[in-house]
Structure formats: C-alpha cells, structure tokens
Amino acid sequence: MTEFFEGLGMSYEWAWTVATLVGILAISLIVMFSVAMVIYVDRKVLGAIMLRRGPNVVGPFGLLQSFADGLKVFLQETIIPSAANKGIFLLAPIITFTVALAAWAVIPFADGVVLADINVGLLYILAISSLGVYGVVMSGWASNSKYPFFSAMRAAAQMISYEVSIGFILVCVVLWAGSFNMTDIVMAQKGHGLGIVNGFFFNPLLFPIFVVFFICALAETARAPFDLTEAESELVAGYQTEYSSMSFALFWLGEYANILLMCSLCTLLFVGGWLPPVEWAPLYYVPGIVWFLLKTFGFFLVFSWIWATVPRYRYDQLMRLGWKVFLPMSLIFVALISGYLMATGHFAK
Amino acid sequence: MIQTLAFYLLAGLVIASAVMVILSRNPVHSVLWLILAFFNAAGLMVLVGAEFIAMLLVIVYVGAVAVLFLFVVMMLDIDFAAMRAGFVKNFPLGIAVALILLAELGLGIGAYGAGGLELGASDEMAPVRDDVSNIASIGALLYDDYIILFEVAGIILLVAMIGAIVLTHREPKPGARGRQDIGKQISRRPEEATVLKNPEYGKGVEL
Numbered sequence: 394m395t396e397f398f399e400g401l402g403m404s405y406e407w408a409w410t411v412a413t414l415v416g417i418l419a420i421s422l423i424v425m426f427s428v429a430m431v432i433y434v435d436r437k438v439l440g441a442i443m444l445r446r447g448p449n450v451v452g453p454f455g456l457l458q459s460f461a462d463g464l465k466v467f468l469q470e471t472i473i474p475s476a477a478n479k480g481i482f483l484l485a486p487i488i489t490f491t492v493a494l495a496a497w498a499v500i501p502f503a504d505g506v507v508l509a510d511i512n513v514g515l516l517y518i519l520a521i522s523s524l525g526v527y528g529v530v531m532s533g534w535a536s537n538s539k540y541p542f543f544s545a546m547r548a549a550a551q552m553i554s555y556e557v558s559i560g561f562i563l564v565c566v567v568l569w570a571g572s573f574n575m576t577d578i579v580m581a582q583k584g585h586g587l588g589i590v591n592g593f594f595f596n597p598l599l600f601p602i603f604v605v606f607f608i609c610a611l612a613e614t615a616r617a618p619f620d621l622t623e624a625e626s627e628l629v630a631g632y633q634t635e636y637s638s639m640s641f642a643l644f645w646l647g648e649y650a651n652i653l654l655m656c657s658l659c660t661l662l663f664v665g666g667w668l669p670p671v672e673w674a675p676l677y678y679v680p681g682i683v684w685f686l687l688k689t690f691g692f693f694l695v696f697s698w699i700w701a702t703v704p705r706y707r708y709d710q711l712m713r714l715g716w717k718v719f720l721p722m723s724l725i726f727v728a729l730i731s732g733y734l735m736a737t738g739h740f741a742k
Numbered sequence: 743m744i745q746t747l748a749f750y751l752l753a754g755l756v757i758a759s760a761v762m763v764i765l766s767r768n769p770v771h772s773v774l775w776l777i778l779a780f781f782n783a784a785g786l787m788v789l790v791g792a793e794f795i796a797m798l799l800v801i802v803y804v805g806a807v808a809v810l811f812l813f814v815v816m817m818l819d820i821d822f823a824a825m826r827a828g829f830v831k832n833f834p835l836g837i838a839v840a841l842i843l844l845a846e847l848g849l850g851i852g853a854y855g856a857g858g859l860e861l862g863a864s865d866e867m868a869p870v871r872d873d874v875s876n877i878a879s880i881g882a883l884l885y886d887d888y889i890i891l892f893e894v895a896g897i898i899l900l901v902a903m904i905g906a907i908v909l910t911h912r913e914p915k916p917g918a919r920g921r922q923d924i925g926k927q928i929s930r931r932p933e934e935a936t937v938l939k940n941p942e943y944g945k946g947v948e949l
Contacts, residue, residue, distance in 0.1 A: 406744050481774070512875045516797035523805025527777070530809070534770060534816045542816075549813050553806065573877060713924065 416508045420497050428649045429459035434690075435649075435697045442701040469638035474536060477635065481535035486636065486643035489528030493650035496521040500657055501576050503667045503681035514575040515563055518658065519556075522613065525651060526552040528644070529622065529632050536635040544631030547708065548615065548622040554715035555612040561723035562606045565730045566662050569593065569739075579666035589672055592665035598733060602726050603663045605719050607695075610655035612715065614648065616696060618703040619711055656692035657685070664688050745789060752785040773812045780804050794876040 398408035433448060433456060440447025448455035473479060499514040501507035511517060526549055533545020567573055570581035586595035593599040612619040623631030633644050660666055666688075667681030706714070733739075759778040766772050780803045787796035884892050941947045 410744060478768075478770075481770075511793065513793045513797050513877065516794070516801065520797050520800035520805060523801055523809075526805075526809055527812075530812060530816070531774070545816075546813070549809055553809060556805070709922065710924065 413508070417498075420508060421494055424494060424497055424650055424653065425646065427653060428646055429463065430456075431653060431693055432459045432462075432645075432649055434693070435700070438694065438697040439701050442698070463642065466638050466642040471640060472635075472637045474538065474635050476537040478535040478537065481531050482635075483640065485528050485532035485535060485632075486640040486647070488531065489525065489647035490643040490650075492521055492524045492528065493647035493654065496654050497650075499575055500654070500661065501579065501666065502685055504576070506682065507576065510574065510576060512572070512574045515567060515573045515578070518654075519560060519563065522651075522654075523552075523556055525647075528647065532636070532644075533632045536632070538635055540628045540630075540634050541632045544622045544628050544634075548632065551612060551615070551619065551622065551711060551715075554712060555609045555719070558605065558715065558719040558723045559609045559613065561720070561727050562602045562609070563662070564727050565599065565602050565723070566593065568727075568731055568734060569596075569599065575661055575666075579661055579668065582665045583668055584672045585665075591668040591670060591672055592663060594663045594665070598726070598730055599663070602723060603659075605723060606663070607659060607692075608714075609719065610659065611696070611699065612711070614652045614655050616652060617700040618706050620705060621708055621711060624705060652696060653689065653693065656689045656696065659692045660685060660688040749786070749789055752782045752789065755779075755782040756786065769815045769818065770812070773808065773815050777804055777808045777812075780808065792876060794880055 398411045399405060401408075403411065436458070437447040437455075448458035451457045451461045473482060496518050498508045499511060499517050501510070509517075529548040529552075530545045533541040533543075533548070536542070566578065570578040572578060572581070582592050585591060585593060594603055611617075615622045622628075623633065628634070633641055636644065664670075665684075667685040669676035669679065669684050756779050759775045759782065762775040763772045763779065766775060780799060784796040784799040784804075787793070787799060939947050
C-alpha cells in the first residue's frame with residue numbers, strides 16, 4: 394500500500410505513514426464489525442443449545458441485534474461512582490479496548506496481508522496480551538467497590554498463571570517453525586503432515602500442546618469455564634459492575650476482540666493460517682483470507698459451544714490446573730520437542 | 743523526520759512519567775506512571791532497532807513485575823496523614839541519598855567525558871547487520887560464547903526460587919482440615935453423597 398501512496402506524489406516516509414494509518418483504520422473496522430457479528434453468533438449458538446431462539450427481532454434473523462445494542466449503550470448515561478478514582482476509572486475500559494485492538498497489527502490475514510510483518514511478531518502478541526490484565530485490575534481498583542476489587546484480584550492471578558504456560562507452548566511452536574515471524578510460522582506448516590495436510594495440528598508431538606493452548610486461551614480471555622472474574626453468582630458482574638453505557642461497551646468489545654484474537658492465534662499457530670487444510674492445488678484457488686476466516690470462525694464456535702455446556706471451575710481448581718498440570722506439561726513438551734528436533738537434525742538446515 | 747518525532751515523543755514521555763512517579767501522591771498512580779515509563783522505554787528500544795529487548799522489557803517488566811507491584815500496592819490501605827507525618831523525620835536521610843546519587847552521577851559523567859572509561863566502542867558504533875535478526879544474534883552470543891555464564895545465572899535463579907519456596911512453605915498439620923483431594927472430590931457419586939428419605943409429617947429424619 395506504501396507504493397500506492399508514493400504514486401500519489403508523497404515522499405516515502407509520508408506514504409508509509411498514511412499507508413499504516415489506513416491499514417490501522419481498515420483492521421479496526423474489520424475487527425469491530427466481526428466482533429459485532431460474533432456476539433450475535435455467540436448468542437444464537439447459546440440460544441440453540443438451550444432450545445431458545447436467541448436474538449431474532451432486529452433485522453432479518455436478528456442479524457442487526459449487536460448494532461441495536463451498540464446504539465442503545467451509546468445513548469445511555471455514563472455514571473461515575475462518587476467514590477471512584479475518576480481518571481483511572483475512565484482510563485481502564487480504554488486500555489482494555491486499545492490493547493485488544495493493538496495485537497491485531499501482526500496477524501497475517503492472508504499471504505502478505507499484514508499491517509506489520511515484524512520478526513518478533515509472536516513476542517509482540519505475548520507482550521500486548523500481557524497488558525490486557527491492566528484494564529481489569531485498574532477498573533477493579535478504581536471502582537472502589539468490593540465486587541470489582543475481588544474480580545480484579547482473581548483476574549490478575551489467573552492471567553499471570555496461564556500466561557506462563559502459553560509462553561512455553563509458543564516456545565514449542567517457535568522451535569518447530571524456527572521463527573518468531575507469524576508469516577514464517579504459517580509457511581512452516583505448509584505440507585507439515587506427510588506433505589498432505591497443512592498445520593502443526595496433525596503433528597503427534599504438537600497436538601497435545603495445541604489442546605493445552607486452547608484451554609489456556611479460554612482462561613486467558615476469561616471465558617467459561619474459567620469466567621471467575623465475572624462470576625455472576627458471586628461477583629455480580631465482576632470488574633464491570635460499576636460501569637455503564639459506552640465504558641461498559643468498551644469492555645464488552647475488547648473482551649470479544651480478545652476472544653477473536655485467541656481464535657486466530659489457534660488458527661495461525663496450529664491449523665495452518667490462510668493455507669487450505671489439505672495440500673491440493675484446486676484448494677489454492679480459494680483466497681487465503683477465506684480459509685483464515687473459516688478456521689477462526691470454527692474455533693469461535695467451539696468457544697461458544699464450551700460456554701453453553703461446561704460448568705464453571707472453582708478458583709482453587711483453576712489454579713491447580715494452571716500451575717500443577719499445564720505448567721509441568723508444557724515444560725516437559727518443550728524438552729521433548731527440542732530433544733526430538735535435535736535428534737532428527739532439524740536445526741542443521 | 744517521523745523517527746525524530748517519535749524519539750522526542752517517547753523520550754519526553756519517559757521523562758515526564760518518571761517525574762510523575764515521584765510527584766504523584768497516590769502510590770497506585772505512581773505504579774501506573776512507572777508502567778508508562780517502562781512502556782515508552784520499550785518504544786525507544788524499538789527505535790534503535792533492538793526489538794527483541796523491547797519485547798522482553800514489555801513482557802517481563804510491564805507484563806509480570808509491574809502487575810505484581812500494582813497488586814501489592816492496590817491492597818495497601820493508604821493513610822495519607824501518616825505518610826506525611828514521616829516526611830520531616832525522613833527528610834535528611836532522603837536528601838543525603840539524593841546528594842550521594844547526584845555526586846556519583848556527576849563523577850560518572852565527568853569520567854566518561856574525560857575518556858577515563860572504556861565503555862566498549864563509544865566513538866564508532868558497531869556496524870548494524872541487516873541480514874541477522876536481533877533474536878538470532880543474541881541467541882548465538884548467549885548460547886555459544888557466554889553459555890557458562892548463562893547457565894550459572896540460571897542456576898542462581900533456580901536456587902533463589904527454591905529458597906523462596908522453602909522459606910514460605912509450611913507443612914500442614916497432620917489431620918488438618920482444608921486439604922483437598924481433587925480426585926476424591928470428582929469421583930464422588932450421587933449414591934454415596936445423598937440419601938432419599940420420606941419422613942412422616944411432624945417427625946424428623948434419622949441420618
């Protein structure tokens with residue numbers, strides 16, 4: 394896109410700046426639109442599993458429900474509790490939302506369709522997603538209310554515990570792919586399974602850590618069965634309790650943008666990103682972005698399926714799972730996979 | 743042009759937020775300013791082309807250390823009156839520490855300016871190689887040239903970690919309640935846990 398703006402008679406620097414800004418705008422719009430649609434899908438799936446109809450009034454099949462909700466919260470009054478720490482109270486949802494969008498900068502939607510093709514892409518995602526906890530912690534503290542504060546403490550401990558395992562899992566993927574760059578990681582999965590199927594998913598050594606990664610993604614985004622930060626039976630709505638109108642909506646949007654990010658990470662790291670599932674020439678006529686979106690959407694369906702079927706974990710069980718099961722397991726797999734790669738001379742190339 | 747702008751923006755923000763860490767009255771605000779300072783320092787690292795260090799700075803300092811820091815500070819019950827009461831008493835000590843630091847800084851800068859220190863290649867920068875990525879070159883240095891030092895550092899950290907665990911670990915008293923066996927909990931069936939009774943009106947149930 395930089396070349397296009399250079400063609401309009403701009404210097405390279407300005408063309409690059411304008412191109413990047415346009416890219417940021419495009420990605421934010423696409424992500425926000427997908428979030429709106431995905432919230433609708435989530436409610437539809439939940440309705441279907443509970444033998445209800447789900448949203449079906451606004452627009453055909455209720456498709457415009459999320460936009461109606463958006464308009465509604467936009468027109469509502471913003472209430473700031475009198476005992477709240479005003480600045481931080483207002484800053485917290487903005488941080489959650491910004492961080493949820495910022496990570497999309499390095500996600501390749503198709504071959505070459507990426508805003509920043511940096512060679513520390515995966516580390517960037519890890520860094521940005523570790524910032525997500527600040528929105529929750531700040532809102533919990535600034536609300537000056539019991540339930541949000543409990544929720545903030547739970548969220549901080551939960552996110553830190555599961556980030557450790559996610560880090561080790563990413564190390565396994567990076568070892569096999571030999572790069573931190575997202576595009577290179579996807580290309581390393583081309584024909585990975587005997588030259589027939591694309592994706593680390595089909596690797597017997599990497600499949601177990603894929604399962605662990607998926608469960609960690611559920612915990613990292615505080616989705617059921619790990620939604621203890623907003624357990625409505627104990628904490629009203631957790632850290633969002635004191636929020637209303639647009640600041641509440643920002644939390645909501647940020648949360649779903651994070652869920653979509655985790656789904657797309659599963660897609661990129663394990664299921665071959667924009668590559669078709671099977672290495673067969675006619676499948677390459679389908680544009681890469683279609684495969685990427687289909688796979689991401691598939692993972693999202695699993696997210697909402699789990700939401701509707703699995704009961705919530707107890708907090709001590711959550712901690713036990715994170716520290717005593719996933720951490721040793723991912724650590725063992727790091728040793729196992731690097732050992733296998735050394736033994737087969739993978740690094741010699 | 744844009745890089746210069748970005749540099750002054752990030753550097754200005756680092757200094758401003760570092761000043762705010764000291765000036766803000768609320769410790770939680772101080773920690774949040776500190777986080778902003780870390781974050782902008784990472785931005786400066788990206789500008790000089792050390793993107794790996796920048797990401798590590800964000801992951802380790804912002805993502806882990808500062809979260810725990812914020813966590814602890816948030817739990818404190820801050821009494822501003824008590825904090826201000828100690829000000830006069832601690833003032834001489836604080837001033838002394840500040841003066842010593844200032845003198846050290848002055849000496850350091852003086853020695854550097856006089857060329858008394860050999861801080862690597864200060865005049866000509868090491869040539870930037872575009873063909874090797876940051877991660878690859880740091881990895882090659884760390885695991886080839888400095889492998890012994892790296893492993894010694896690892897062992898020291900491991901010892902520190904085990905030491906912390908040993909110091910804080912308390913064996914539960916034998917027979918103490920509150921110890922949960924997850925396997926036992928989830929293998930419980932309704933038949934062992936519930937009894938179905940049909941009591942007569944006005945009479946209790948013997949269990």
